[in-house]
Amino acid sequence: MTDPSRAVEDAFRTEWGRVLGAVARSTGDLDLAEESAQEAFATALRTWGRDGVPERPGAWLTTTARRHAIDVLRRRRVEAERVAASGRLGERVDPGPRAGDATADPVVEQVAVGLDDGAWDLDDPDGDLLRLLFTCCHPALPAEARVALTLRSLTGMTTAQVARAFLVPEATMAQRLVRAKRRIRATGITFRVPPAELRAERVVGVLAVLYVLFTEGYDAWAEPADVVEGSAERRALADVAVRLARLAARLLDDEPEARGLLALLLLQHARRDERVGPDGATRTLAEQDRARWRHDEIAEGLAELEAALAVGRPGPYQVQAAVAALHDEAPDADATDWPQILGLYDVLLDLTGSPVVALNRAVAVAEVHGAHAGLAAVDAVGDDPALAGYHLLPAVRAELLVRAGRPTDAAVDLRRALALVDREGDRRLLERRLAGITAPPGT
Amino acid sequence: MRYLMLVLGTPHDPDLRPEEFEAAPPIEEWVGRHYGSGAAVIGDRLRPAEDAVGVRVRGGKVLVTDGPFSETKETIAGFDVLEAPDLDTAIAIASEHPMAYGGAIELHPAWPLDLDGS
Incomplete structure (x- = not known):
C-alpha cells in the first residue's frame, strides 16, 4: 500500500508546476495560482491518508486547486460588485471615467475569465508547464527575478529556500518575487507561448535562465562545503x-539546443563529487579521479547530445556539451582529444564572440600548440573589459607561464588572481600553486 | 491592454546598424497593417522638441515655457497607442516598426485610474 504522505511528497515534486500552471493560465493571476496550489497540497495531506491516494494525483490536485481558485474569484466578484453598488449609491456630481460601471471593472472582468469553464482545459498539463516556464523567464522581467520566479513556480521551492540558495535575506527575496509578479500584471505579460516570430529568442532566454541556475549550484560543488555558507542549498540548485x-x-522537443543544454548539464554535473579536494581546493580536471565520476549520468548526457546533434542545427549549448563529452570520455587527462576540443572552441567563439570562450580556447591552444601559442591567445583577449576583474584570466596566464618556464612572471599573475578571486576553492588552489613556485628548491 | 508606444530617435546609440535600418520594412507597411487591424488606435509623428510647449501651474499661475525639455540623448519622434491582448503581442507589433531598427521603441502600459493601485 502506498504511504500517503510519501505520495503527497512525490506529487509535490512532479505536479507542483502543472497545478500552478493550470490555475495561472486560467486566471492570469500567479499569486492566486500559488495560493491555490498550496491549498490543494495541504488538502491532499489531510485527506489522502483517510480516503486513499487518488488514481491520478495530478488531476486530483489540479481540480482541488481549481475549486479553491474559483471560490476566491467568486468572493472577489461579490466584493467588487458590492463596492461598485455603494459607489452608485453615492452618486457624486462628477462621475469620473467609468465610475459605477461594474461590468467594465477589471477585477470583475478577470473573475469572469477565471470562472469560465472553457478556460479550464485539464488535458494539457505539459502545455501549462511550458507557458509557465516562458512567463517566468520573460525578458521584460529583471534577470535575477526570472531565476527566482522559475524556482518558486516550477519546483515549489519556498521563498525561504530560494533566498537561502542565493544567500540573500528572505525579505529581500520575497520583495523580488512580489515585484516580479506585480510587473507581470502591470505590463500585461500573459501565460502563453510567445508568438512564432519571438519564440526562437525566448527559447534562448529560457535556456539561459536554467544555465545560470545550474552554474550557481555547480560552482558550489567546487568549494569546501564545510566553510562556505549555504553550500548544501546552492549545490542542490545544480540538481534542480x-x-x-x-x-x-x-x-x-523541436529545439535541439534545449537537448544540448540538458546534455551539457548532465556531462558536467557527473563530475561534481570530484570537484574539490580534501584540502578544500578546487581540483582541475587532471587532478580528478575519473572513476568517481557518475558514469550513468555521462552515458545519459552522451545519448542526449547525440540526439540533439542528429537534428543538424548546432548551437552554443550543443558545442559546449561536445567539449564536456570529450573530457568525460577521456580515460585519463593525457588521453584528452585536445585538437578536437580546440576545433569546437573555434566554432563556439564564432557562435558567441564571448571573451570567456576565447580564454577557454587559449587553454586548448596551449595544449595543442604549446604554452607560447597559448600565452599569445590569452594576451589577445587580455584587454577585453568584460574580463577585467575575472580571476581566471591571470590564473590561466600563470599556469601557462609556469609551463613556459617563467615562474617569476607566473607568481606575479598568481598574486593578481588571488587579489581578484572570490571563490574559496579557487583561492586555495591558487595559494597552493603560488607556494609551489616560490618554495625554495629541494623542500 | 492599452500601450503608449513611444518612437524614439537614438542617434548616440553605439549599437545602431544603419544597414539594418535601410533594410527595415517601410513605415507605410506598418501603418497599413496595424491601423488596418485596429491594433493601433491613434498616433502621429511629432515635431522636434524645440517646437514643444511646456505648461505648468505654480502658485495659481499658468506658466508656459518654450523649453528646454528633457535633455536626454533620445528624442521622441512619434507615438502610437496600441490596443493589444498582452505584452507579447505589443512587443511583436513594436518589433516590426522601422524605428525599432533605426532607433528605439518604448512600450508604456496604460494604468487606468480605476485600478486598485497594482
Missing part, C-alpha cells in the same frame, strides 16, 4: 537545474 533542463528538453 538538471531536472528543469530535462523538463525543458521534453517540452521543447
